[in-house]
Amino acid sequence: MKKVFVSGHNGMVGSALIRAFKSRMEEYEIITRNRTKLDLCNQLDVHHFLSSEKPDIVINAAGRVGGIYANNTFPADFIRENLLINTNLIHTSYEVGVTRFLNLGSSCIYPREAEQPLKEESLLTGPLEPTNSAYALAKIAGLEMCRHYRKQYGVLFHSAMPTNLYGPGDNYHAQNSHVLPALIRRFHEAKKTGQSEVCIWGTGKPRRELLHADDLADALLFLLSVDNPPDWINVGTGRDQTILELANLVKDTTGFVGEITHDLTKEDGTPVKRLDVSLLDNLGWKARISLEQGLKSTYGDFLRCEENNSLRI
Template sequence: MTEINGKIYVAGHRGMVGSAVCRRLASEKNCQVLTATRDSLDLTNQSSVEDFFAQERPDAVIFAAARVGGVLANDTYPVEFLGDNLLMSTFAINAAYAAGVKRFLFLGSTCIYPRDCPQPIREDALLTGPLEKTNEAYALAKISGLKLCQFYRRQHGVMFHSAMPTNLYGPGDNYHPQHSHVLPALLRRFHEAAQQGLQSVTIWGTGTPRREFLYVDDLADALAFLMTQQNPPDWANVGTGVDLSILELAQLVANTVGYQGEIKTDSSKPDGTPVKCSDVSRLNALGWKHKIELAQGLKTTYDHFLNEVESGQMRSV
């Protein structure tokens, strides 16, 4: 595979995705990774972003910065999820072009696709129907970033493109009891239930929605692969192409942490999108496929979780 060269700015390097990207880029001999903390660069401040790009002038950008969260967080704070993500992506894309950045890889999410589109979800399903209401704000911001990259590429000929990962998990995830995504939320809940000897654990919703999960280091490898493509698609799904029900996921997580009690469902809580599984044939046809299956990835993630708890470094924000 072609090497990645030059100065690469990784936005959001302290997050789960950004840190995985930095781990992956560390293996590239001729790559200099550029990062910036929130204290030194406020991505929601236009002048701060413009000054950063004008001064640093990276060769390429992998934009993994975002305000993220699970169903509850998205549904509770739509203003922040739309506003912050829209500002960050717009300011960064515009400033990158102005500073002569050669390549910009924008990270979206498969939640950009319509709630009820045909499964598995193809890239051409974008904007063919209504979005899932519980994460509409986040999806709108990500769609705007994706389209802005597409328009820059079309109008100015720059290599600005996007990747749409499915649900992610892995080292450095956020384990906040209310604001985290479904897999880390379940992992923490079942771990604590096992520790406390609880007889049952209740999960949100009916347990019937189906979801797909990708280990974050697989995503980082896919992004590195896309960075080497001379003519990548405007956007490509990144996932495994395999899904399972939330109840099946809960049982798998329970088995991983050693919880043996009963798993109950709460149908009074929202389910979200009924099914969300991505069609990854576009990326597979280019030559990339995931390596880490869910059972293996869960075990590795739980080992990292235990280390984070023991060291006091578990993310819960």
């Protein structure tokens, strides 16, 4: 049995990983720590924890994340915290003899004008999207650390780059959340209060690919079974839609009957962001949860959390 430490286990991705591992308990022993007991930004804390627990595998699902507003407003926090988390976990895992480290990057780290769909080799070939460059630089550093530690020390440290994620346990903060949870909350509250319209940021023309967190967790477990994975690999559906199309899906799912309007003073962000997932397809993994199915189940989870006052807002 392999011992696995999942960082960020209370987040959307981390909790999806815990759900996925529960079906494989005969193979894996899972260890976790809340941030009140383990500060991943503190190198001494991380070293003490990993040297005491001695996991075979570390999956880094921790990090500071947010939408356009949060990235624009708190760039220093985003770059500092994500750099510290990556550096502490990667280097300490090497020091204490972790045999496998699976790091999570993000599709946000690709150049703004990279050719679509985004291929793994496009990384570091051009300027980043200004609205999330601080976050992107920190995540790129994590990927590069894993690559260079693997090259220099022969350790199996590698990374997965998921597309935009959604699912149970998402963050529904009114300003700091990503586009889908922000839309779910906005349309739900508009329906509940009887509003006649919902205003979305920007033109609605940018295109976004979305992957359910449970599909990502399944992909990560699949990657753990690959003996010689690439240094980094895209994880997504390979399909995208405009923000306006997404807003209409959320409108239908929540049952809102009003109009959709636009706040053109807000930035659109990256125009198109869709991953080339052919590398992962060729290894034998494909996403299984449709956007319509995933959105319905995610809204159901939103309603349950709202009812028991456990929404992340």
